[in-house]
Amino acid sequence: EVQLVQSGPEVKKPGESLKISCQGSGPSFTSYWIAWVRQLPGKGLDYMGAIYPGDSSTRYNPSFQGQVTFSVDTSNDIAYMQWGGLKASDTATYFCARGRTIDFYYMDVWGKGTTVTVSS
């Protein structure tokens, strides 16, 4: 069974940097997009963008372009999302999900989420 295991909760101060992770278990990690989805407290799902581990191609939602950076370590089947300088408005839960894009387009496997709290 394919799983995505995300890193634990984080508490940071404004201006600090952060890198969270999403580790895949199971075959073919490099054959699917890994999408990142933000959920602000009490709000809906926001698609941030995705990375294709096979060739490290990235696609960013324009709303998040320049705010976060996606990367991947294919030796260990880990996808990362990082911030260079956090803001209080980055307080949210961040999910990674496997994106399927052959014939049908959807996210079929989700991590449990990483909660990020940014507060002074």
Add this chain to the structure above:
Amino acid sequence: QSALTQPRSVSGSPGQSVTISCTGPNSEFGGNNYVSWYQQHPDKAPKLLIFGLTRRPSGVPDRFSGSKSGNAASLTISGLQPEDESDYYCCSYAGNTWVFGGGTKLTVL
């Protein structure tokens, strides 16, 4: 603000059917193969319910069904059960990007 519009809330009694709509410009829906629906219980990760507009992944009860008419996709839940009380999100893929609807809270009375 999402380009896909869902009602903020719907409700129904156990055993009844409810339908959640998801409307948007045709440009946001791409094609039928691009529409999916997700269920999210409080403090849990979203779960895939429907993909390709009408298809259910293994393990999803056939009480959940998807359809589309014009520029509106719909999720219908038949035979409501208490555990169906949750948030539901539509999603589409267009222009190399996914977009989610704003979400609908289903209350089982």
